[in-house]
Amino acid sequence: MVDWSKPTALFVGRYQGFHEGHKALILEGLQRVGQACIAVRMMNSGLDNADPKNPFGFNTIFRRIEEVMGAHMEHIIVISIPNITNVFYGRDVDIERIDLPPELQAVSATKVREQMKKNDPELHDLYDVWKEK
Numbered sequence: 001m002v003d004w005s006k007p008t009a010l011f012v013g014r015y016q017g018f019h020e021g022h023k024a025l026i027l028e029g030l031q032r033v034g035q036a037c038i039a040v041r042m043m044n045s046g047l048d049n050a051d052p053k054n055p056f057g058f059n060t061i062f063r064r065i066e067e068v069m070g071a072h073m074e075h076i077i078v079i080s081i082p083n084i085t086n087v088f089y090g091r092d093v094d095i096e097r098i099d100l101p102p103e104l105q106a107v108s109a110t111k112v113r114e115q116m117k118k119n120d121p122e123l124h125d126l127y128d129v130w131k132e133k
Contacts, residue, residue: 002035002037002075008033008035009029009030009033011025011026011037011039012084014040014043014109015038015056015064015109016053016061018061019068019107020104020107021105021107022068023068024100025098025100026069028098029098032096035075035076036075037076037077038077039084040062040078040079041081042081042083045057046080048060058080062078065078066078
């Protein structure tokens with residue numbers, strides 16, 4: 001369970017195809033800080049199939065994150081946020097870039113979505129609803 005009083009890493013993204021690169025990034029944040037808040041930018045109504053570029057609604061994204069992160073979810077909170085485009089801060093906030101290995105840095109959610117449209121059998125069946133549309 002996330003302790004609201006403890007330091008928490010914040011990850012902001014669309015997560016339109018939560019993949020191994022996202023997982024590695026969040027695991028690194030958990031290792032550094034101990035717990036994380038994954039803030040999912042809602043680019044549309046938050047429903048599945050509302051937008052071809054952002055086909056997954058919050059509930060689908062949340063389920064995928066739960067599935068991929070598994071037991072780590074006890075140290076993670078997932079929230080939806082509006083289309084945040086700028087981040088400002090005052091004091092006492094550390095902003096760090098986490099550089100992943102090149103093979104993970106190269107993972108692209110756009111390419112994952114393209115494979116889903118082709119009904120790639122290796123992709124997770126959680127997205128079957130979207131693949132059929």
